[in-house]
Amino acid sequence: MVGQIAQHAMEVHGEAWTIKELFTLPNEEIYWSIQIVMYPFMTGLVAGAFVLSSLYHVFGIEKLKEIARFSLVFSFALLPVAMMPLLLHLQQPFRGIHVMMTPHFTSAIAAFGFVFSTYGCIVATELWLVYRKYFVQTALELKAMKNRGTIDNLRCLLFAALTLGAWDISDEAVEKDHKACKIMAGIGIPVACFLHGYAGFIFGSVKANALWMTPLMPVIFICSAVVSGVALCILCYVVVQEIRKFMARRKIARWAKDVNAPTVDQLEGAKHEEVMIASNYLMYFMIAALTLEILDLIFRGYTQVKSWDILREVIMERDFTKIFVMQYGLGNILPFLIMVLPGRTVRRTTIATILVLFGVFMMRYNVVIGGQAFSLSFAGFMDYELPIIPHNIETYKEGLLGALTVAATPFVLFYFINKVMPAFLKEEEPTH
Amino acid sequence: MERRDFLKKCIMVIAGASVPLSALTLVDPKKVLAANPSIQWAFLVDTTKCVGCGFCVKACKTENDIPLNANVTRTWVERYVYTKDDRRYVDSPKGALDGYTDARIDLGKGEFKEIDKDNVGKAFFVPKLCNHCASPACTQVCPVGATYKADNGVVLVDRKWCIGCGYCIMACPYAARFFHPVLKVADKCTFCYHRLSKGLDSACVNACPFGARKMGNIHDKNDPITQIIMNERVGVLKDEFGTKPQAFYIGLAQEVR
Ligand code: SF4
Numbered sequence: 134m135v136g137q138i139a140q141h142a143m144e145v146h147g148e149a150w151t152i153k154e155l156f157t158l159p160n161e162e163i164y165w166s167i168q169i170v171m172y173p174f175m176t177g178l179v180a181g182a183f184v185l186s187s188l189y190h191v192f193g194i195e196k197l198k199e200i201a202r203f204s205l206v207f208s209f210a211l212l213p214v215a216m217m218p219l220l221l222h223l224q225q226p227f228r229g230i231h232v233m234m235t236p237h238f239t240s241a242i243a244a245f246g247f248v249f250s251t252y253g254c255i256v257a258t259e260l261w262l263v264y265r266k267y268f269v270q271t272a273l274e275l276k277a278m279k280n281r282g283t284i285d286n287l288r289c290l291l292f293a294a295l296t297l298g299a300w301d302i303s304d305e306a307v308e309k310d311h312k313a314c315k316i317m318a319g320i321g322i323p324v325a326c327f328l329h330g331y332a333g334f335i336f337g338s339v340k341a342n343a344l345w346m347t348p349l350m351p352v353i354f355i356c357s358a359v360v361s362g363v364a365l366c367i368l369c370y371v372v373v374q375e376i377r378k379f380m381a382r383r384k385i386a387r388w389a390k391d392v393n394a395p396t397v398d399q400l401e402g403a404k405h406e407e408v409m410i411a412s413n414y415l416m417y418f419m420i421a422a423l424t425l426e427i428l429d430l431i432f433r434g435y436t437q438v439k440s441w442d443i444l445r446e447v448i449m450e451r452d453f454t455k456i457f458v459m460q461y462g463l464g465n466i467l468p469f470l471i472m473v474l475p476g477r478t479v480r481r482t483t484i485a486t487i488l489v490l491f492g493v494f495m496m497r498y499n500v501v502i503g504g505q506a507f508s509l510s511f512a513g514f515m516d517y518e519l520p521i522i523p524h525n526i527e528t529y530k531e532g533l534l535g536a537l538t539v540a541a542t543p544f545v546l547f548y549f550i551n552k553v554m555p556a557f558l559k560e561e562e563p564t565h
Numbered sequence: 566m567e568r569r570d571f572l573k574k575c576i577m578v579i580a581g582a583s584v585p586l587s588a589l590t591l592v593d594p595k596k597v598l599a600a601n602p603s604i605q606w607a608f609l610v611d612t613t614k615c616v617g618c619g620f621c622v623k624a625c626k627t628e629n630d631i632p633l634n635a636n637v638t639r640t641w642v643e644r645y646v647y648t649k650d651d652r653r654y655v656d657s658p659k660g661a662l663d664g665y666t667d668a669r670i671d672l673g674k675g676e677f678k679e680i681d682k683d684n685v686g687k688a689f690f691v692p693k694l695c696n697h698c699a700s701p702a703c704t705q706v707c708p709v710g711a712t713y714k715a716d717n718g719v720v721l722v723d724r725k726w727c728i729g730c731g732y733c734i735m736a737c738p739y740a741a742r743f744f745h746p747v748l749k750v751a752d753k754c755t756f757c758y759h760r761l762s763k764g765l766d767s768a769c770v771n772a773c774p775f776g777a778r779k780m781g782n783i784h785d786k787n788d789p790i791t792q793i794i795m796n797e798r799v800g801v802l803k804d805e806f807g808t809k810p811q812a813f814y815i816g817l818a819q820e821v822r
């Protein structure tokens with residue numbers, strides 16, 4: 134036994150942000166808070182970014198070449214972050230590794246570690262295949278360099294190591310790389326979808342939760358994942374290109390000083406085309422996601438099973454603003470209109486992508502928090518108040534700051550990964 | 566594993582080892598036990614006897630080291646009030662730790678509802694606890710297998726292995742689980758496993774002055790509790806979830822969820 138635990142007032146997990154109303158069961162709190170909102174949101178971004186990059190690699194949509202490479206690197210930066218919210222929400226984060234040690238396969242979360250690692254390996258392999266030539270070239274260049282400094286020495290070592298001893302960059306070898314890359318991307322798509330559909334299954338299979346339990350959940354999650362991933366890639370691509378344009382104009386970066394460096398106009402032209410095509414795909418997936426979500430809603434409203442009374446009150450009244458105004462209005466319909474009206478520009482598309490990202494985030498929020506907004510007694514409600522100013526580690530982790538930490542990490546990672554695998558690598562000859 | 570079980574298995578293994586090899590397959594201790602598990606614990610709540618004193622809640626919290634003032638509890642008592650103008654009120658302030666001493670209904674958010682005495686149609690109390698389901702939703706979803714069903718039917722949590730993901734809490738349709746405020750692991754009723762294995766009653770059964778709570782071995786046909794479950798009209802909570810609850814209720818109203 135525990136020994137005598139002090140019998141004084143103490144806060145239980147979830148109490149800090151849960152407001153209970155009417156009849157809720159004594160043990161009910163919002164146990165899954167903002168980090169569990171972040172979890173499907175981040176995995177969705179990973180999966181979506183990868184799918185976008187595969188459009189080029191597998192289906193050979195040439196026009197997406199640059200954004201595809203960018204997405205691949207970015208999805209690698211997002212990858213470790215998909216794990217972060219899960220770890221942050223655990224009550225015993227140091228035991229997280231138990232999932233890998235004693236996976237209990239009847240649980241939908243148990244295989245997550247494995248699916249996730251498999252997926253990580255695929256992305257890493259694909260990246261390596263894409264960048265192997267660059268690694269070799271850089272390593273050789275550095276080797277040939279006279280009077281190298283410490284940093285150059287280190288870089289030389291790093292790139293030599295990254296080649297993994299495969300120094301052959303003859304045309305045939307590179308061609309082989311491309312073939313292998315295509316295969317990896319081909320395997321990657323179903324795995325990426327699985328990774329995310331699986332996140333949907335984690336919720337969809339909770340039979341105790343009337344809002345979550347639907348077999349549509351995994352499919353809805355996959356579609357919205359692709360939507361969010363594509364949107365984020367377009368957004369980041371535009372932003373990074375803007376920064377590059379700025380650098381090209383001012384000749385700040387090392388690459389910008391090069392004689393062959395792309396001019397501002399070239400950058401602008403490339404950007405326009407890629408963004409337009411990618412945003413078309415964005416719209417297709419948005420239609421699919423929205424259709425499924427609305428179907429789910431209509432079905433619930435039409436069949437009116439026992440839980441509908443309370444669900445209706447949550448969906449139509451209590452969470453009306455969050456669902457219909459923020460998620461569907463601002464996050465789906467408005468950006469769709471922005472993109473579909475004639476004369477679409479990059480700027481308009483960029484604004485639309487921001488709204489889309491917001492919309493997908495709200496969808497995750499409405500699923501995760503909305504699913505806990507009503508009591509299992511069907512006679513009471515719970516409201517989640519996002520802790521903004523943390524007063525202990527728990528309210529930090531499961532509050533605004535924790536969510537922002539998770540959201541910011543991929544960008545930091547991208548900055549470093551980009552140093553080793555430049556997302557905007559200029560290639561002399563067309564690859565394929 | 567209980568000591569008796571262990572000894573039993575040992576004897577079977579020794580028995581198995583002492584017979585010729587060909588006979589070994591016949592003496593698989595696990596199979597023998599599964600075919601004839603001696604004990605399966607079940608709970609019986611007689612709602613007609615419960616007066617909402619909350620002694621069981623206090624006894625449970627004290628016995629099992631759940632901080633008295635923390636707003637979580639392994640067992641709780643709900644109060645149902647139906648008015649003559651066909652309204653239903655339910656509450657369970659602090660899980661009825663201090664009993665129902667206030668006639669007003671707790672509406673949450675610090676609000677209370679006064680109900681006119683003459684307007685009360687029927688009112689009753691329903692004690693609740695983990696149902697130690699025969700096919701528990703909670704053990705199914707645990708990613709590390711930290712929560713499991715013991716051979717005697719009791720669903721337990723391994724406090725040393727639980728990672729605190731909360732999936733089991735989400736999966737239980739009865740909200741029987743919570744995070745222990747001090748230990749930070751999933752916690753729930755254990756049927757006072759530690760007392761059962763000493764041959765004692767669980768703390769709540771022991772504490773109830775009105776005999777509203779009983780426990781019995783459902784595999785023993787002569788057990789008086791089993792007799793009641795077999796011969797009288799008893800119900801279980803939320804059977805639509807297919808968890809096959811092992812806590813049976815006498816006098817269960819349809820509205821109790
Ligand atoms: S009542 Fe809940 S916690 Fe208890 S065994 Fe059933 S599903 Fe598990």
Ligand code: SF4
Pocket residue numbers: 706707708709710711712722726727728729730731732733734750751
């Ligand atoms: S909280 Fe603990 S017991 Fe419950 S599912 Fe997670 S690891 Fe298993």
